[in-house]
Amino acid sequence: MSHYPAAGIWTRCPACGRHVHQSQWGPWRQCPYCQAWQRLSATERVAQLADSGSFTALKSSVRSQDQLKFPNYATKLTQAQAKTGLDEAIITGWATFDTWPAMLMVMDSHFMMGTLNTTVTRKIIAALQQARQRRVPVVIVTASGGARMQEGLYALVGMNLILAELARFAAAKLPLVTVLTDPTMGGVSASFAFKGDVIVAEAGAKIGFAGARVIQQTMPTSLPDDFQSAPSLRAHGQLDAVVVRPQLRAYLINVLANYQQSGGPQHG
Template sequence: MLKDLFRKQKKYATIPSEHAKKDIPEGIMQKCPRCGAISYTKELEKNLKVCKNCQHHFSMSAPERIKVTVDEGRFFEFDVDLLSEDPLSFPNYQQKVKQDMEKTQLNEAVVTGEGTIGGYPAVVGVMDSRFRMGSMGSVVGEKIARAAMRAATKKYPFILFSASGGARMQEGVLSLMQMAKTSAALERMHRERVLFVSILTNPTTGGVSASFSSLGDINLAEPEALIGFAGRRVIEQTVRQKLPEDFQTAEFLLKHGQLDEVVHRGEMRETLIRILDLHSGKGENHE
């Protein structure tokens, strides 16, 4: 009898039933791609979608970014009615755009508007990588150019968060033309002496990194953001050299003078307020 009490019990793996799986809400937890730490989604969102274990910055949607940057209830969106066309009759392009519209509840890969940040008025643009990987088509370029022109007219600083895979190939040369269009609009701002603050987030690549996102009077970036034009392998094959491990990261660009500062997401809003405060000329008198 005593022998039975101490005998080894067989170990069995427990496989959750289909019913149990359905009881667990999808997306309740997220795994950090950098350190592997598991976090409750709600806790992650409270921490501005930054991993508490390793400080990895998860991607943010445009609505999320606006919510944590602009004063509550003080954002008024521009150009909601602009929609992408299919100038090249590219296979399945319109279908994919419609799918992204349903998935993101956005009409395009960038949201622009005006609002206040710490009480200071500003024109704000935020790219959303969930929509066609934040690629720049005709509508994205047009919305950013219009936002820049409005900023120049109203003499409001322009704050733009970039997140993009580059120009949108389904629109061919029309997408490449947006590089010149947006750059020309920013030149108008420069002539009017209106501040442009560009914030590069992960990833900012291709034609976006080669145009408006790199033309800020002040260029900021989030930690470890991927920023570059061509891919690492293409560059290594071209220059026939092994590139540094941190190549095309925000920290690498800061070290080589292409950024003014790398700013943690938790400090981004206060950093922007300080910049706007300094630019306003009010300095320490602002309350």
């Protein structure tokens, strides 16, 4: 019998470097030593936010294509699908929050860093269209490194396509709540992440466009220690709130309840 522990029992905290036993992370996936939050998968996020058993995924036959014949892209797609059990870097579907209905979209940073590509774009647009037809609020949870370089301009066009659909959604006077989690960067932060009527960040999230290292290499200036942190963005008026993970579901319930009380769709 091997004297080594079974695989997957211990995980190295990316923040402090300590080795943490799976039981120590707890239900909210927080390091017991430095209190850093572990990145969640999209399915874990849905389980924490939505009413139990309420999430119904939208059906989609759209699959990502290697249109540019980018080296090893097809292989990376297959590996990401096997690793996460998802077909792409986002899941979309109907959900309730303490019985308040909403369209819920959750990006997954474990799938090629949650990057925005043509398929993710189409899923977001389809979900927005269905929410507009049913006149229900939308909750988008971002977790992304930006646009997917393997799809080049095709991925970048998605930014404007989503913004155009969001303009139609806003014209219908329906609320959009964006929840920015770690990380929310690049083309996602530059497009729909900050378009919410309510913009909330999860505590510990890194949010920005270009990374701090890239900025320091191009600008002869030193950056503050809290650069691109959620509290810093809140202090500069870019966020409505910074909420710790255990309180995020209650925050969303309160937002959706307030919308209902101001004349939104019927309860239940």
